[in-house]
Amino acid sequence: MSFRDRGIEIKTPEQIELMRVAGRLVGDTLELLRSSVRPGITTGELDRIAEDNIRSGGGVPSFLGYGHPPFPGTICASVNDEVVHGIPGDRALVDGDVISIDCGAIVDGWHGDAAITVAVGAVRPEVLELMRVTEESMWRGFAAARLGGRVSDISHAVEQYVRSQGDYGILEEFTGHGIGTAMHQPPNVPNYGRPGRGPKLVRGLALAVEPMVTLGDRHVHLLEDDWTISTADGSWAAHFEHTFTLTPDGPWVLTALDGGEAKLKELDVPFGGR
Template sequence: MIFRDRGIEIKTREQILAMRKAGLVVGRTLELLRGAVRAGITTGELDAIAEDNIRSSGATPSFKGYHGFTGSICASVNDEIVHGIPGERVLADGDLISIDCGAIVDGWHGDAAITVPVGGPEAVADELLELARICEESMWRGFAAARLGGRLSDISAAVEAHVRANSSYGIVEDFVGHGIGSAMHQPPNVPNFGRPGKGPKLVEGMALAVEPMLTLGKQENHTLEDDWTVVTDDGQAAAHTEHTFTLTPEGPWVLTAIDGGEAKLAELGITYGPLAD
């Protein structure tokens, strides 16, 4: 394993392939949870589903026990932006829930998040569906902007540009994406805003978690007394989407997407670059 400037971990081909295994566990767990979200289920029950699936897949939950966190997922509902602790909260039709999930396989991490309308699209206000849509789209625009030899902030600028061109949403600045590999959170930080052409060069072996968090109103926020759950100051709803990805000579490879990101990248005219096992 080689380490370059700024403490960034550069992975070997074999280590990236190990991260893909962890990423697939995360991706499949999130799809399982997407199907389980419904009115009447508790966030704690979703957490139990996630932990069982992660462990039965031969992986370990990244989040459980992390700095004392008690869940295997973060479950953030409506005005909760991120780090919601799963528990007794009962979901209702019309809620918007963001689910963040991480898994470890052979010491390597995957990390991703989805935002899901409770009761399906027909049950949730159009403005919340649009918030979630733009949040996810902005993440994919970030991947599409990444090139070997480019700069980290090319990703950040692409995320921000898509949000600004399509909405007046708040872009949360206090919580950002990050490097990932042998630990869940590593350098460098990956903000969801900024000017292109800045920061570390994008090179083979880097793995990054890109995770825009958008708010329907203002981006200002605070942490509740549980020391984890982050909520909007104005009580407006939030959305959070995340994937872990890497770059190969062929293009981006989204390690936590079940198809590697092929379909979404193709929509943007980008060739995805999987490594052969």
């Protein structure tokens, strides 16, 4: 079965460059939001900051109006035990909260998608450690990616790192994904599994890798708003995401402002961008 038969979109180098433009805008927006998070700000205010920055940067929010029912925000704003897809509104953040912010933008028809989890004031040490583990597992996934390898090599690396750090829950119902002219495309990128499985990692494939990890059980449920996903046991969660691709030189993280160069160097992984 070919990539086209599976619905997998392979980009030219020129198209990857266009995705980098969208990725930079997402990365810039998330850094603006990170600096804006403070006790007292509402998730709706953060949403307005994000929309203004995306539109002023020549982009269109990916999430606004997406899905059924249509998503009403520019960002997903998920607080504490909310893992993903939280709807921004009048909730004011308080000292000790954590907020996971997922953001997507379209520029000239190409998508970027990334997420961060941010501490609000003084946060419990075990929550800060959860955030560290979740973010690091994402980078370990990038580090495991090689041209000619398989998608599940990424999945396995994410899971192995999380398991090595403690008794955390890894969501199974929600995964990373292919991305390009649509926000969600094949193939799925789970955050667990055996290596050596799934589609081959080839030049021109762009993937969003996004570990979602909890302090407790992995099970989740859908809230009454038909969007927000919360942990079933009330444990707190973290979510990190970047869009990346592989070049002959190595990984290139399209939504990281430096392309991922600094972190990949720290992991002794060749940097594939410029």
